[in-house]
Amino acid sequence: MPVSAASSQLVYEGLKDCGIRLLSVLPETWLVHLVSLAEADPDMTLVRLAKEEEGVGVSVGAHLAGVRSAMLMQNHGLLASVNGIVSLAQLYRVPLLMLVSYRGGFGEEHPWQTEGGGATEDLLRALRIPYLLLARADEVAARLRQALTLAEASLRPVALLLCRDLMWEE
Amino acid sequence: MLRLEAMREIYPLLAERVVVTNMGAAPAELFSLGHRPGFFYVEHSMGLASSVALGIALARPELEVVTLDGDGSVLMNLGTFTTLARHRPPNLLHVVFDNEVLLSVGRSFSTATATGSDLAAIAAAAGVPRTGTYRTTANLAAACREALAARELAVLVAKVEPVGPASYLIDLHLLENRFQFERHLRSLPRAEAGGALAAGHAENQEPTGGRP
Numbered sequence: 001m002p003v004s005a006a007s008s009q010l011v012y013e014g015l016k017d018c019g020i021r022l023l024s025v026l027p028e029t030w031l032v033h034l035v036s037l038a039e040a041d042p043d044m045t046l047v048r049l050a051k052e053e054e055g056v057g058v059s060v061g062a063h064l065a066g067v068r069s070a071m072l073m074q075n076h077g078l079l080a081s082v083n084g085i086v087s088l089a090q091l092y093r094v095p096l097l098m099l100v101s102y103r104g105g106f107g108e109e110h111p112w113q114t115e116g117g118g119a120t121e122d123l124l125r126a127l128r129i130p131y132l133l134l135a136r137a138d139e140v141a142a143r144l145r146q147a148l149t150l151a152e153a154s155l156r157p158v159a160l161l162l163c164r165d166l167m168w169e170e
Numbered sequence: 171m172l173r174l175e176a177m178r179e180i181y182p183l184l185a186e187r188v189v190v191t192n193m194g195a196a197p198a199e200l201f202s203l204g205h206r207p208g209f210f211y212v213e214h215s216m217g218l219a220s221s222v223a224l225g226i227a228l229a230r231p232e233l234e235v236v237t238l239d240g241d242g243s244v245l246m247n248l249g250t251f252t253t254l255a256r257h258r259p260p261n262l263l264h265v266v267f268d269n270e271v272l273l274s275v276g277r278s279f280s281t282a283t284a285t286g287s288d289l290a291a292i293a294a295a296a297g298v299p300r301t302g303t304y305r306t307t308a309n310l311a312a313a314c315r316e317a318l319a320a321r322e323l324a325v326l327v328a329k330v331e332p333v334g335p336a337s338y339l340i341d342l343h344l345l346e347n348r349f350q351f352e353r354h355l356r357s358l359p360r361a362e363a364g365g366a367l368a369a370g371h372a373e374n375q376e377p378t379g380g381r382p
Contacts, residue, residue, distance in 0.1 A: 045229075050250070061190075064222075087215040093348065
């Protein structure tokens with residue numbers, strides 16, 4: 001499978017270095033290695049969701065309980081989580097670190113991913129969610145730290161978009 | 171039974187625990203019985219009260235978490251029963267007050283529980299180990315006490331009248347509630363560190379229903 005194992009490892013190590021102890025996940029192809037890494041880690045609580053919006057609730061609960069968490073999902077999961085993000089994380093001023101695989105951009109071969117790809121960044125801007133594109137392996141650790149720092153300082157959601165150049169080896 | 175009377179009956183159980191409610195009548199009525207710093211009212215994001223409670227229960231296995239929910243909210247996030255069941259936190263009790271309507275918009279819009287959908291049966295079929303439906307405050311309170319004593323994930327459905335408080339506003343801003351609640355949870359003693367946080371990690375099935 002051409003999902004990058006090396007980049008997945010880097011992202012996972014970055015999350016661990018940030019002190020993330022709970023990951024709520026609905027997997028997609030690009031995220032399979034990350035899910036396996038969390039599964040194999042006895043110090044990580046992996047929360048498997050039925051729908052991504054639940055993850056907003058889980059992360060809000062974990063934060064209020066004093067545990068750092070992150071959400072791992074596809075951009076279509078971000079689309080499916082909008083009311084939770086707005087009416088829970090933003091309304092209640094809770095930091096929310098969202099790692100979102102950015103499907104449907106340049107190089108996307110699956111027709112069903114393309115509409116969501118076109119809406120992703122406009123949606124993040126409309127929700128006033130600060131985001132960065134994560135496309136290079138050498139940026140992963142620093143960007144994760146910066147995203148978490150901003151989320152915790154602003155008490156708001158922050159997103160990192162995991163791009164094809166990082167996650168897919170062609 | 172009236173939701174307010176049911177809450178009054180189980181209030182002694184709630185007062186000493188962490189409580190997460192859904193929106194609308196439940197916060198107003200629980201607040202009217204006496205607010206505690208361990209009560210968190212999830213206003214507006216319907217369906218997510220049990221997800222917030224799950225996050226707390228997994229993050230802090232030493233705490234006992236009770237979530238007070240409603241039929242309309244649960245129906246917006248039915249998948250929550252499957253997520254609760256697969257992680258099966260022993261420190262989570264999910265009480266659903268089922269009045270068969272979306273009360274906060276008037277009584278005209280009935281929910282699917284009015285036409286036969288059985289939330290306790292759905293929870294049981296989702297894999298929740300302890301479920302039941304109760305029609306008296308005494309039976310509900312007994313079932314709550316038994317579930318807490320057994321330390322087993324439970325979804326208990328209380329059939330209640332479609333009546334609510336005169337106002338849904340409470341004299342506690344939601345941000346005041348949020349920061350007070352967080353400070354309270356952080357002040358409570360933590361379990362010994364080490365290892366995954368709770369039962370969540372033991373659940374190790376193959377992922378299902380992802381987005382390819």
